[in-house]
Amino acid sequence: MSKSLCCFAFESLYYKLGLESSLITLDKYKPVDQGDSKLPSKAPLFITWNYKGHLRGCIGTFQPQSLESGVKSFAYSAAFHDPRFPPIKKAEVKDLSVSVTLLDNFEQINDPSNWTIGKHGLRLNMHIDGNYYSGTFLPSVAEEQEWDKVSTLWYLLRKADYSGVSQKDTLTFFNNGIKKGYIGLERYEGLKDALDNQSFLEYRKSIA
Known part of the structure; x- marks a missing residue:
């Protein structure tokens, strides 16, 4: 670079x-x-x-x-x-x-698994229960931490200071939130x- x-x-x-x-x-x-x-x-x-x-x-x-x-x-x-x-x-x-x-290359995604470890960063914006939460992980983070996709999404919620979901329910939580419009998830390079x-x-x- x-x-x-x-x-x-x-x-x-x-x-x-x-x-x-x-x-x-x-x-x-x-x-x-x-x-x-x-x-x-x-x-x-x-x-x-x-x-x-x-x-x-x-x-x-x-x-x-x-x-x-x-x-x-x-x-x-x-x-x-x-x-x-x-x-x-x-x-x-x-x-x-x-x-x-x-x-660069910011893309809104509707599938919380539609990103690649080591290539994409993630940016979360979430409105829930009258509160706003946001957080990001740079593209290198998941690979450096040796996280899989579910772990990365769960830690992203934690980084945004939201602790209202268990790790095993993370994908369901994201899918529901994206579908209902209170979660915005972007991938970027x-x-x-x-x-x-x-x-x-x-x-x-x-x-x-």
């Missing part, structure tokens, strides 16, 4: 933490892609930080963003404002890795690349 976007996410974090006094722009990192396919000018995107291989923050948007401002903004948000985690500290940076996922801190520093040194 694009190492340059991952580099720029790290660059933005380093600048925000005061580890660098100036911010290298995304264009300066483009040579590290070495002829990879051309990126869109705008896209929905998610930034994920991992610390020693474990999730440390993940935030993004389904609204198309200019890549430079979007990566910068959501690199900050995922690092400092994911409510599941405390803000990332300077001491953690050496053990961080980042992934940038650009989203993503272009993803990842980079660890040491690789970022080597790239940065090569262009500085």
Whole structure:
């Protein structure tokens, strides 16, 4: 996909933490892609930080963003404002890795099994009992967690903070909800690349 976007996410974090006094722009990192396919000018995107291989923050948007401002903004948000985690500290940076996922090909689906593990992400919107629930899993999540489709759908409900259905009844729940109109389920695809801190520093040194 694009190492340059991952580099720029790290660059933005380093600048925000005061580890660098100036911010290298995304264009300066483009040579590290070495002829990879051309990126869109705008896209929905998610930034994920991992610390020693474990999730440390993940935030993004389904609204198309200019890549430079979007990566910068959501690199900050995922690092400092994911409510599941405390803000990332300077001491953690050496053990961080980042992934940038650009989203595309959104399709509403009427069959909750009509998606492919490792290829599709899922986005849930649900109105039930006067409450609204929403959640998403990026395309890589089910495969990384070694979930089957039913488990993924059940965990998606849990991520949306809905616990009113058992795992064995998950498919029936989704089928009924989609049929009656209180569940909206989308599948989508993503272009993803990842980079660890040491690789970022080597790239940065090569262009500085």
